[in-house]
Amino acid sequence: MAAPNATEHAAKRRKTRQDSGSITIGGKTISFAGYLAPSQPKKQIEASSGPKPILPSSTHEQQSNSTLKQAIDQTTKPGLPDKKGTYNKSQSTNGTGNQALLKTRRELPIWQHQDEIRTVVKRIGTDVIVIVGETGSGKSTQVPQFLYQEPWCKRHKVKLPGRQEDGYVGGMIAITQPRRVAATTLAHRVSTEAGTPLGKGRPDGLVGYSVRFDHQVPRGARIKFLTEGTLLQELLRDPYLKQYSAVVIDEIHERSLDVDLLAGFLKQILSGDKTERGGIPLKVIIMSATAEVGVIQEFFGSGATPGTEKASNVEVLRIKGRQFPVTISYEPRPVADLQDALLKKIFKIHVEEPLPGDILAFLNGQEDIEAAQRLIEEYATTLASNVPKIIAVPLYGQLSIEAQRLAFQPARSPMTRKVVLATNIAETSVTVPGVRYVVDSGKSKVKQYRPRLGMESLLAKPISKSSAVQRAGRAGREGPGKCFRLYTEEAFDAMQGSDLPEILRNDVLGAVLTMKARGIHDVLAFPLIDAPETAAIEMALLHLHFLGALNDDGTITPAGETMARFPLSAPLGAVLLAASGPEFDCVLEVIDAISCLTSGDDIFIHVQSEEGAEEVEEHRKDLQRREGDIITYLTTMQLYAAENSDRIEWCKKRKINIRNMKQALNIRRQLRGMCWKEKLFSEMPPPDPQPFTPLSPDKAEAVIKCFLRGFAMRTAMLAPDGSFVTVNGKHVVAIHPSSVMHGQKKEAIMFLEHVYTNKNYAKKVSAIQATWIAEALGR
Numbered sequence: 020m021a022a023p024n025a026t027e028h029a030a031k032r033r034k035t036r037q038d039s040g041s042i043t044i045g046g047k048t049i050s051f052a053g054y055l056a057p058s059q060p061k062k063q064i065e066a067s068s069g070p071k072p073i074l075p076s077s078t079h080e081q082q083s084n085s086t087l088k089q090a091i092d093q094t095t096k097p098g099l100p101d102k103k104g105t106y107n108k109s110q111s112t113n114g115t116g117n118q119a120l121l122k123t124r125r126e127l128p129i130w131q132h133q134d135e136i137r138t139v140v141k142r143i144g145t146d147v148i149v150i151v152g153e154t155g156s157g158k159s160t161q162v163p164q165f166l167y168q169e170p171w172c173k174r175h176k177v178k179l180p181g182r183q184e185d186g187y188v189g190g191m192i193a194i195t196q197p198r199r200v201a202a203t204t205l206a207h208r209v210s211t212e213a214g215t216p217l218g219k220g221r222p223d224g225l226v227g228y229s230v231r232f233d234h235q236v237p238r239g240a241r242i243k244f245l246t247e248g249t250l251l252q253e254l255l256r257d258p259y260l261k262q263y264s265a266v267v268i269d270e271i272h273e274r275s276l277d278v279d280l281l282a283g284f285l286k287q288i289l290s291g292d293k294t295e296r297g298g299i300p301l302k303v304i305i306m307s308a309t310a311e312v313g314v315i316q317e318f319f320g321s322g323a324t325p326g327t328e329k330a331s332n333v334e335v336l337r338i339k340g341r342q343f344p345v346t347i348s349y350e351p352r353p354v355a356d357l358q359d360a361l362l363k364k365i366f367k368i369h370v371e372e373p374l375p376g377d378i379l380a381f382l383n384g385q386e387d388i389e390a391a392q393r394l395i396e397e398y399a400t401t402l403a404s405n406v407p408k409i410i411a412v413p414l415y416g417q418l419s420i421e422a423q424r425l426a427f428q429p430a431r432s433p434m435t436r437k438v439v440l441a442t443n444i445a446e447t448s449v450t451v452p453g454v455r456y457v458v459d460s461g462k463s464k465v466k467q468y469r470p471r472l473g474m475e476s477l478l479a480k481p482i483s484k485s486s487a488v489q490r491a492g493r494a495g496r497e498g499p500g501k502c503f504r505l506y507t508e509e510a511f512d513a514m515q516g517s518d519l520p521e522i523l524r525n526d527v528l529g530a531v532l533t534m535k536a537r538g539i540h541d542v543l544a545f546p547l548i549d550a551p552e553t554a555a556i557e558m559a560l561l562h563l564h565f566l567g568a569l570n571d572d573g574t575i576t577p578a579g580e581t582m583a584r585f586p587l588s589a590p591l592g593a594v595l596l597a598a599s600g601p602e603f604d605c606v607l608e609v610i611d612a613i614s615c616l617t618s619g620d621d622i623f624i625h626v627q628s629e630e631g632a633e634e635v636e637e638h639r640k641d642l643q644r645r646e647g648d649i650i651t652y653l654t655t656m657q658l659y660a661a662e663n664s665d666r667i668e669w670c671k672k673r674k675i676n677i678r679n680m681k682q683a684l685n686i687r688r689q690l691r692g693m694c695w696k697e698k699l700f701s702e703m704p705p706p707d708p709q710p711f712t713p714l715s716p717d718k719a720e721a722v723i724k725c726f727l728r729g730f731a732m733r734t735a736m737l738a739p740d741g742s743f744v745t746v747n748g749k750h751v752v753a754i755h756p757s758s759v760m761h762g763q764k765k766e767a768i769m770f771l772e773h774v775y776t777n778k779n780y781a782k783k784v785s786a787i788q789a790t791w792i793a794e795a796l797g798r
């Protein structure tokens with residue numbers, strides 16, 4: 020039977036309106052009672068489908084586009100504000116763009132506090148300044164701009180221990196963000212406000228950003244936004260953070276593992292030998308709307324009286340007020356079906372609330388986002404041509420940076436309301452321009468690691484009060500906003516104040532390696548706000564020893580130091596190092612596979628329908644390899660790089676995410692550069708495109724054996740009943756449907772990811788032989 024074409028599929032899936040005033044989309048029925056008039060022929064429904072969105076005098080797009088144009092104009096026009104925040108004519112080409120933003124900045128609550136902030140930060144003896152201000156009060160964008168011209172923030176020429184010639188200390192402010200999306204968008208915003216270009220190597224830029232695999236820091240930058248992980252990497256190269264005068268830790272309340280480590284290192288720098296910085300102090304500024312101030316004071320304070328805000332070296336500043344009000348509403352009673360309630364709320368906002376006003380909805384995770392996106396797209400097709408349109412844009416961590424940026428751009432067509440469907444990555448720090456309405460599901464997926472089982476689970480859990488406040492704070496940033504909480508007020512009252520810090524619920528492998536690489540021998544004695552279970556640290560030490568990162572006495576090996584320098588997890592670092600040995604000699608091949616594995620979201624677009632999946636299988640035949648997912652990724656990269664006609668078309672045909680593939684190529688280039696520097700291979704390959712030669716079975720085996728050096732603990736054997744049972748822990752795992760190995764029975768498998776959702780799944784799976792596991796474990 021011929022496979023149905025895409026139009027037929029779409030027609031099949033398309034909604035069917037029902038007489039009951041509900042709509043069935045993708046097998047799900049949503050009642051429209053109260054929103055849209057029920058049961059009428061389509062044309063009539065369109066003409067009288069409930070209250071229409073109130074239209075503005077100018078359309079949303081006109082407004083958004085002019086804002087965007089202004090922003091672009093401003094970014095391309097150089098100009099720095101002077102000390103008072105006004106613009107110097109010689110620096111700004113016409114000043115008007117910057118002046119317009121200056122007016123907005125002056126209205127931020129924090130603007131009135133700038134002198135106070137400058138005074139407190141420069142105070143001698145004050146090492147740590149905690150700034151607590153409501154969401155949107157202007158902390159992230161304004162504080163670095165208030166400080167970078169202060170005399171203490173200058174670059175100082177100083178004598179440094181162990182050096183003949185003078186060195187330099189200070190000159191730049193680092194601001195960390197928990198996520199790259201916040202770091203990059205804030206850098207763009209601040210460079211726009213300052214009127215200076217953002218970009219590597221550009222002269223005179225004031226602002227830059229540095230996130231994994233993407234560094235845009237202009238020469239002479241004074242303000243640098245980075246992810247916490249990137250600053251940790253910098254700490255390995257520069258243990259005293261000599262290039263910085265101040266480190267601003269933004270959104271500390273998120274308590275990521277990286278921020279807890281950073282806090283520990285910063286505490287050590289503050290209490291350590293000042294001569295290492297030529298006597299120049301490092302100022303530490305900690306900011307959040309919802310931080311537990313007492314905990315921070317206690318941690319950083321020397322001679323602090325907990326809870327009194329009177330620590331001698333720690334000062335607390337509280338910024339009152341927010342720029343625009345946010346009205347919060349709750350559900351009268353608990354909702355039975357969260358996704359149903361979320362969609363209804365989005366549709367209700369669309370028909371009742373005025374434009375402009377985009378919606379930001381918080382969902383559990385990628386799967387829920389994709390499902391909601393499909394349903395909104397179906398809903399959009401039911402809207403009459405004379406009512407505003409609605410579009411859905413996803414925003415989650417695994418998307419490539421480029422795909423994430425789409426969520427921050429205004430809708431392209433006129434009279435269109437954008438709905439950003441996000442995970443908690445949009446919860447703190449970010450401003451999604453255009454958003455006036457927030458819909459909060461009250462849930463998020465939380466990763467939890469069980470050290471004794473060596474397993475990770477990813478389960479949807481109620482959020483904390485702190486998260487709910489942050490989510491609401493995403494509305495009301497450019498005008499008054501509304502936040503619709505899909506839970507009752509009682510449920511809010513019953514929420515925990517804050518989330519459990521990541522260090523207490525996640526694998527600490529990377530954290531322990533970072534500490535070891537920074538020369539911390541006794542990791543149990545390292546200062547941490549909250550110490551993880553000893554069992555978790557012991558597991559991490561054993562694992563690192565197995566990876567060859569630690570010697571028998573617990574000191575770091577040269578291989579461990581190299582692993583720590585790579586912007587990759589320790590097991591992937593171990594894989595690269597194994598590939599560089601004469602036994603395997605396949606670094607370039609391993610880089611090809613790792614590039615695809617780390618480029619964000621899966622490069623392969625998951626097709627929902629069975630027929631669609633069959634069609635895609637047909638087109639992916641040239642990529643798929645019987646050895647499993649790793650060799651399939653590797654082959655995909657090699658074929659993509661060899662493609663010399665139309666790479667976009669090539670991706671489209673195979674349903675490969677074009678942006679992620681481009682990002683993979685970018686990562687491949689960077690990893691090749693890093694491995695070259697580390698002398699892991701001896702000859703640079705010729706530039707692309709080169710003719711494609713399929714990987715030989717021997718080479719494929721070598722690549723998989725290298726991966727086993729990093730992932731021998733993530734293997735499973737076929738049991739007599741046909742299930743796979745993990746070698747470590749003896750758990751039953753099923754091969755995830757996204758794997759090319761799905762449904763296959765092999766003697767043994769290795770999996771790079773392991774997640775417990777509704778089932779215990781192995782992802783990124785390769786076929787292996789049992790003897791290979793013994794070989795890898797017995798080294």
Ligand SMILES: Nc1ncnc2c1ncn2[C@@H]1O[C@H](COP(=O)(O)OP(=O)(O)OP(=O)(O)O)[C@@H](O)[C@H]1O
Nearest residue numbers: 154155156157158159160208308448450452496497
């Ligand atoms: N990318 C952007 N586009 C448009 N406006 C922005 C952008 N970033 C910031 N703003 C404006 O600047 C204001 C202050 O933002 P900022 O991030 O400095 O606040 P904050 O106090 O750090 O908030 P939060 O605690 O929520 O991170 C926002 O409310 C918004 O009006």
